[in-house]
Amino acid sequence: MSAGFEQNAEFLALAAREARDETRRLLARLEIVIAGLAAKDPAAGLDLRRSAVEFLASAGDGVARRGDAFLSVVGRPQSERASEIEPMIVEMLESEAGGMHVDAVFEMLTEMGFEITKGNLSVKLHRMLKAGRLISTARGFYALSTMERARRQAG
Incomplete structure (x- = not known):
C-alpha cells in the first residue's frame, strides 16, 4: 500500500x-x-x-x-533570471517571421526587467546563431532557424 x-x-x-x-x-x-x-x-x-x-x-x-x-x-531576482534570457529571445522571435533587429530585442528584454548590455546580447545572439537556433536575415536582424521552429512545434 x-x-x-x-x-x-x-x-x-x-x-x-x-x-x-x-x-x-x-x-x-x-x-x-x-x-x-x-x-x-x-x-x-x-x-x-x-x-x-x-x-x-x-x-x-x-x-x-x-x-x-x-x-x-x-x-524574480536577476540571478534567477539569467538562464531565462535565451528562452525569452526564442519566444520573442517565434512570433516574428521576418526576424527582429538586435536593438528591438534589447529594448524588449530591458522592458521585461532583464539586465543585459547590448554587447552581451550581441554575443548571446551570435552564440545562438552558431548553435543553429537562429539565423541572420540581415545585418543585425535575427530570426528562428527552421530547425528551431520544427523543434518547438514538435515539443
Whole structure:
C-alpha cells in the first residue's frame, strides 16, 4: 500500500512541476504581448499589465503583489533570471517571421526587467546563431532557424 502512496506523491510532485513550468511559459508569452502592446500604446500596455498583476494577486500568486511593475515570473531576482534570457529571445522571435533587429530585442528584454548590455546580447545572439537556433536575415536582424521552429512545434 505504501508503494501506491509513494507513486501518487511522485505523480503529484511531477504534475505540480509541470504546471509551474507551463505557467512560467504562459506568463513569459503574456509579458511579450504586454511589451508589444506597450510599445504601440503605452497606456493600454500599462493597463493590461496592472490587470494581469491584479489577477495573479487575487489568484493567490505569492510573488505578484498589487502595484508591482512586473508579472511574478518577470519580477524574480536577476540571478534567477539569467538562464531565462535565451528562452525569452526564442519566444520573442517565434512570433516574428521576418526576424527582429538586435536593438528591438534589447529594448524588449530591458522592458521585461532583464539586465543585459547590448554587447552581451550581441554575443548571446551570435552564440545562438552558431548553435543553429537562429539565423541572420540581415545585418543585425535575427530570426528562428527552421530547425528551431520544427523543434518547438514538435515539443
